[in-house]
Amino acid sequence: MISPIRKRPPFSLKSQPGFGTIAGLCFVMLYAPIITLVVYSFNAGKYISMWEGFSLQWYVAAWGNEAVQDATIRSLYLAAQASVYSTILATMAALGTTRTPPFRGLTAIYAMINQPLMVPEIVTAVALLILFAMIKSLTGIQGMVYLVIAHTAFCIPFAYLPIRARLEGMDLILETAAADLYATPWKTFWRITLPLLWPGIIAGAMLAFVISLDDVVITEFVKSSGQETLPTYMLGQLRRVITPEINAISTLLLGLSMLVVCVLFFIERKFGK
Amino acid sequence: MKMNVVFVTVAVIGLCFAGVVHSSELNLYNWGNYTSPDLIKKFEAQYDVNVTITDYDSNTTALAKVKAGGHGFDIVVPSANYVKVFIEEGLALEVRPDQMENFKHVAPQWRNPSFDPGRRYSVPWLWGTVGVAVDTDVYKGDINTASIVFDPPEELAGKINMAPEMGDVLGMALKYVGSEPCTTDKVALKKARDLLMAAKPKWVSMDYGLTEKMPRGDFSAALYWNGAVYRAGLAKPSIKFGYPREGYEIWMDNALVLKDAKNVETAKLFLNFIMDPENAALISTFARYANGISGSEAFMPDEMKTASAINIPDEFKDAGMFFPACSKEATEYYTAIWTELTK
Amino acid sequence: MKNDKLASGPVGDMQRKRTRRNWLLSAPALVVLAAAASGPLLIVLVYSVLSAGEYGGVVWKFSTDAWFNVVFFRDIFDGTTTLADAHMKILWRSVRLSFMTTLITLTIGFPTAYVIATRPRETRSFWLFLITVPFWTNLLIRTFAILEVIRNEGLINIGLQMLGVIDKPIQMLYTDFAIMVGMTYVYLPLMVLPLYASMERLDFNLVEAAYDLYATRRKVLRRVIIPLVKPGIIAGSILVFIPSLGAFVTPRVLGGGKKMMLGNLIELQFGAGRNWPLGAALSVTLLALVMAALLIYVRSTQSHSGSVR
Structure with missing residues (x-):
């Protein structure tokens, strides 16, 4: 930066001018709206955005509102399942499509994996509605399984891209060395590839989780009776009044995620190197 | 972790299966934030039934899902024009509400509506109007005209919100130019389009959320639903609801049983249940719209009984009308104009 | 090879x-x-080659109407046929706003990912997680949170007024600017996470070598770091650009619904417009555009990095 630096700081390989400032701004930008949301969840007023004093009434209301609780828990279940399944599938696919000489169908696989990204949600939603409705009426099976499949599918590219990006830069030297030392392919994978790949997998899984938690349109069309998620619950309210109950629930979700961050941080401190 | 996921999967799938087998069940498919929890609790207690509520956000979504099948819903609550569509498409079950015990409570003007002659399928849920909302602190003139939004006075230019509903906005515009909603008369359509195109620069938004935005001053006038305007007026008393004398829309949402419903008997109980004045009042009190049941006013909050936004004053009664579901041709014209308007 | x-x-x-x-x-x-x-x-x-049903859905009758209507506009009043100016305008706006959104998220996301990737190893996941925390709330909630910040009585306007910078609120809500801010906010982690994944394994020996050869910081960034993390940049850009193209909640809530984007146009056809075939044809058009862009990308990376792989 062009700040008046008196004493030259020790030369750092990694620093880049201005990056720290932008990153700081980025975090401010990310959190300013969220803090507003948290503040308004303690609003005594009746509507989502008119401040009328401190109160816990919306937490009480959310506590008493089974619909909103059900929807939240269902959203979390769905996101957990979809992110685990899609990350596993995406990791396998990434291993099969990177660090390999071009083979027949590589482009096709690539296009297919990214396909959910390219089709507007509403289109997939309508098409899935038709397809799943047929299966539902034929088999009589309702269940969350349709939502899980739909979510897993559109989470795959989101999980795939970071994993692929990570893999592309990993050369094969270590794995080749392991193979030369008579490690089985399975062992090589567990001991070498997976640990190296881990950051990509984490990034991918997080993305998938967040994307699933976010989805409105596809869920709205695929859901059967009683399968409300938090986003579809909100969508239903959009036309009328969105109550600060939603703010309260969101604040609790944020709290939960913060808790996860802390636990993760603690674990890394304690057991990481 | 993985075990947990497996467990959760099994548990969730199991739960959903359990729902199909059990018989004392009712699956209600309704607009979001539209079903009074007190009403449901009362019904559940009275008949020992477990009610599941699922939301939708538009008539078209509800229709598409029901038409596709395999949804698991018993009761749906479409708007009047869509009630007709549900009946014509053979999706509604003829449960004869007109022969039910509580039918006697249905107000006379709702007993034989054009969308369901003789009430052989549907029961009133709530009804209301689409009119103009004006913050009378900002504009002091006459508010009972659609010119507020279509040919705005100076004070309101750039401070107008339109409900983002193609059918309502175009229908009102057609009424304003002296034609009828869903017309295929090109001269009238052209007039309506020119009107809207000329008015658009004076609108700030086409958005939902009036109840919360208008008291905050995001805009000062709007074309919107009466119940929401009434709520906004509770937050800021200068916000008033006007009935355009050029013609305004009356809408009514009606509960009906679906043909592929699994719990028909319970659903019929429910239809009868909501025609009871005391129960209908619960619906109104929650959503702040009028219902079609006479005698229910007695059970409503006092301020609702006299509010002019909810009870149409006599002088404007004749200007109101139901907007039909448009034909395919009319919808095509509507969409073309709407696309041009919002391009 | x-x-x-x-x-x-x-x-x-x-x-x-x-x-x-x-x-x-x-x-x-x-x-x-x-x-x-x-x-x-x-x-x-x-569906794109069938006829529209009376109340949505399709009738099983072959028709090219939908495709005709994507490109041409038959004036309903004088019957003349012209290029579908409205559709082109909406398409152009969508591409423009999505491109800008991608650019902004990249400008913000690149340094952020870089800073995170150069933290001590044990704190990286923490920072990364901090990026995703706001996204535990859902899209609608986040969009409403943005609305709260940029509206006339929102955080920014009130803040600026209190500082005396402005005396009348700036209309930010219901503009293209609002849509861009909203989409940037909503899609930022989709940029940061892939960028991070590829930066995290950046080999700083190469950076050191560059400095040894008297490269400036700017040159190191441009000639060493950016080429090395290019896969991440591309992955992030795809993840932001394509969903932006089809976005429809953000334009509706923050843009005030006065100007459509492609997502809204398509939704209109499947919803109130009750013209599923046209909606399907528009979707396929969008898909074809994205596909073409992606194919060009695949071709270009294959010729560039073929030897690395």
Whole structure:
């Protein structure tokens, strides 16, 4: 930066001018709206955005509102399942499509994996509605399984891209060395590839989780009776009044995620190197 | 972790299966934030039934899902024009509400509506109007005209919100130019389009959320639903609801049983249940719209009984009308104009 | 690797084995995608050449009306046929706003990912997680949170007024600017996470070597770091650009619904417009555009980095 630096700081390989400032701004930008949301969840007023004093009434209301609780828990279940399944599938696919000489169908696989990204949600939603409705009426099976499949599918590219990006830069030297030392392919994978790949997998899984938690349109069309998620619950309210109950629930979700961050941080401190 | 996921999967799938087998069940498919929890609790207690509520956000979504099948819903609550569509498409079950015990409570003007002659399928849920909302602190003139939004006075230019509903906005515009909603008369359509195109620069938004935005001053006038305007007026008393004398829309949402419903008997109980004045009042009190049941006013909050936004004053009664579901041709014209308007 | 193409004998065998392994690894993902993404797409393709039903849905009668209407506009009043100016305008706005959004998220996301990736190893996941925390709330909530910040009585306007910078609120809500801010906010982690994944394994020996050769910081960034993390940049850009193109909640809530984007146009056809075939045809058009862009990208990376792989 062009700040008046008196004493030259020790030369750092990694620093880049201005990056720290932008990153700081980025975090401010990310959190300013969220803090507003948290503040308004303690609003005594009746509507989502008119401040009328401190109160816990919306937490009480959310506590008493089974619909909103059900929807939240269902959203979390769905996101957990979809992110685990899609990350596993995406990791396998990434291993099969990177660090390999071009083979027949590589482009096709690539296009297919990214396909959910390219089709507007509403289109997939309508098409899935038709397809799943047929299966539902034929088999009589309702269940969350349709939502899980739909979510897993559109989470795959989101999980795939970071994993692929990570893999592309990993050369094969270590794995080749392991193979030369008579490690089985399975062992090589567990001991070498997976640990190296881990950051990509984490990034991918997080993305998938967040994307699933976010989805409105596809869920709205695929859901059967009683399968409300938090986003579809909100969508239903959009036309009328969105109550600060939603703010309260969101604040609790944020709290939960913060808790996860802390636990993760603690674990890394304690057991990481 | 993985075990947990497996467990959760099994548990969730199991739960959903359990729902199909059990018989004392009712699956209600309704607009979001539209079903009074007190009403449901009362019904559940009275008949020992477990009610599941699922939301939708538009008539078209509800229709598409029901038409596709395999949804698991018993009761749906479409708007009047869509009630007709549900009946014509053979999706509604003829449960004869007109022969039910509580039918006697249905107000006379709702007993034989054009969308369901003789009430052989549907029961009133709530009804209301689409009119103009004006913050009378900002504009002091006459508010009972659609010119507020279509040919705005100076004070309101750039401070107008339109409900983002193609059918309502175009229908009102057609009424304003002296034609009828869903017309295929090109001269009238052209007039309506020119009107809207000329008015658009004076609108700030086409958005939902009036109840919360208008008291905050995001805009000062709007074309919107009466119940929401009434709520906004509770937050800021200068916000008033006007009935355009050029013609305004009356809408009514009606509960009906679906043909592929699994719990028909319970659903019929429910239809009868909501025609009871005391129960209908619960619906109104929650959503702040009028219902079609006479005698229910007695059970409503006092301020609702006299509010002019909810009870149409006599002088404007004749200007109101139901907007039909448009034909395919009319919808095509509507969409073309709407696309041009919002391009 | 070059002589793979001249495969013969044992080399060809090995290559076949590899190919089989690659296909097997990809197969599970492909099966799920076929069921829940490609299958539906076929339905959409078919729908685009059918006639619209009276109340939504389709009638099984072949028709090219939908495709005609994507490109041409038959004036309903004088019957003349012109290029569909409204559709082109909406398409252009969508591409423009999505491109800007991608650019902004990259400008903000690149330094952020870089800073995170250069933190001590044990704190990185913490920072990364901090990026995703706001996204535990859902899209609608986040969009409403943005609305709260940029509206006339929002955080920014009130803040600026209190500082005396402005005396009348700036109208930010319901503008293209608002849509851009909203989409940037909503899609930022989609940029940061892939960028991080590729920066995290950046080899700083290369950076050091560059400095030893008297490169400036700017030059190191441009000549060393950016080329090395290019896969991450591309992955992030795809993840932001494409969903932006089809976005429809953000334009509706923050843009005030006065100006449509492609997502809204398509939604209109499937919803109130009750013209599913046109909606399907518009979707296929969008898909074809994205596909073309992606193919160009695949071709270009293959020729660039073929030797690395």
